Amino acid sequence: MAARDGIALVDRDAHGVDRAFRADVLEGLSQDQKALPARWLYDDAGSQLFEDITQVPEYYPTRAETEILTERGDEFAEMIGPDRAVVEFGSGSSVKTPLLLSAINPSAYVPLDIAGDFLREAASGLSQRFPDLAIYPVEADFMREVDLPTEVASLPKLGFFPGSTIGNMVPRTAVDLLRSMRLTLKADYGMQPMLLIGMDLVKDPEVLEAAYDDEKGVTAKFNRNLARRINRELEGTLPIDALRHVARWNDDFARVEMHLEATRPIRFDVSGKNFAMAEGETIHTENSHKFTRRSANLLLQAAGWSPRRRWLDRAKQFSLILAEATEPRNAP
Known part of the structure; x- marks a missing residue:
């Protein structure tokens, strides 16, 4: 479709x-x-420039995350299961998003982005690669709760937030975003939403500064x-x-x-x-x-997400974490 x-x-x-x-x-x-x-x-020009950044030699996160998605597809499928609607927070990369969609057999794909032209171009490209997959692009600011299309409202959902974009936010804002994601993805029919999120890791400052300059x-x-x-x-x-x-x-x-x-x-x-x-x-x-295992887990748990599995690339530079929404608790 x-x-x-x-x-x-x-x-x-x-x-x-x-x-x-x-x-x-x-x-x-x-x-x-x-x-x-x-x-x-990330306007249309900025989104395209960021895609260009992912190709420069110094910028390792995209290569590391793509390696994980390429090599761990069977594990994603086992942990996530089929027929979830994938809701991507930020318009899909021409490399990473197809790897996930191919691995888990989703029921629908909903990309959210504030850059409308870039969003529609990315969705069009994916629809050609996945002609049988229902795709519903939504131009929206995903920093707050988003009402998803009615076609996916009742489906179990997997949020996809690759690229360590969560690292762009101070902790307070990151927790607010992760909480709003839980509201956007809403549990239905007893199936809690899941979130597959990229988080970059603490490493040598020279490597980090070169990646951003x-x-x-x-x-x-x-x-x-x-x-x-x-x-x-x-x-x-x-x-x-x-x-x-x-x-x-x-x-x-x-x-x-x-x-x-x-x-x-x-x-x-x-x-x-x-x-x-x-x-x-x-x-x-x-x-x-940049995160350690402990700081990543603490951030997710503060927003009501329980980490279920963590994957690293071979060089141990980057992590992908699968988390599941949990009911809020104020005590052990």
Whole structure:
């Protein structure tokens, strides 16, 4: 069955601007440490640039996760079982998503993403590879509960959140997201929803920093694309040539941080509001938290998910974790 055109659940104003994007940008640029939520990096251009990042030599997570999905398909099928609707939080990769769909024989596939054109292109490509699979793309901000299409509402579900995107969020926000995923996936007919989630692992800081500051400069383009998006969608005047991409390991928080650093004093407008940055001041655009087995399990359990199985690649750089929703408990 071909993918349908999709449901649009993004709140846009009369000019087609995402209201949440504008609000987050204006609030984030008004803080003493300017900071923007990482999800806004992924417009259509940003999503394509991220796909390019996955191909650079320094960026190991995609290769490691693909290795796990390729080699452990039989184990996924045994643990997950057939006929679940796969709900992917973030538009599917042309490599990883087909590996999962081929392994577990799902009843339907529902990709969720805020980048509408990229979402529909990915869904169309998958519908050609899986002509008998019902595909229902939904354009939505999956950071909050999403009402899924009625065609899958009563089906048991598997959430799929690859790529360690959960690491982009501070712990408080990550727990909120994992809780909202439980609501989106809703248990039905006694079958608790399951979640297959990628989490990158703590390792040598030099390896980590190189993965987010590749020699070809693809990640730098990805980071600066956020400024271009602000200029394009929010009538911004950010001087792109005065913003330098910076990636650094923060050991206290076990994360790689990406920043846009002003290389000279700058003034600019966004949606009619004035902002300024001194030389060396930054806009904090992304975190990529790295996990140990204990910290990954604690994060999942805080949001009502019980880890059931953990897989690593051969180099032990990356993990895929299968978790099952559990009823909230306040005591042992």
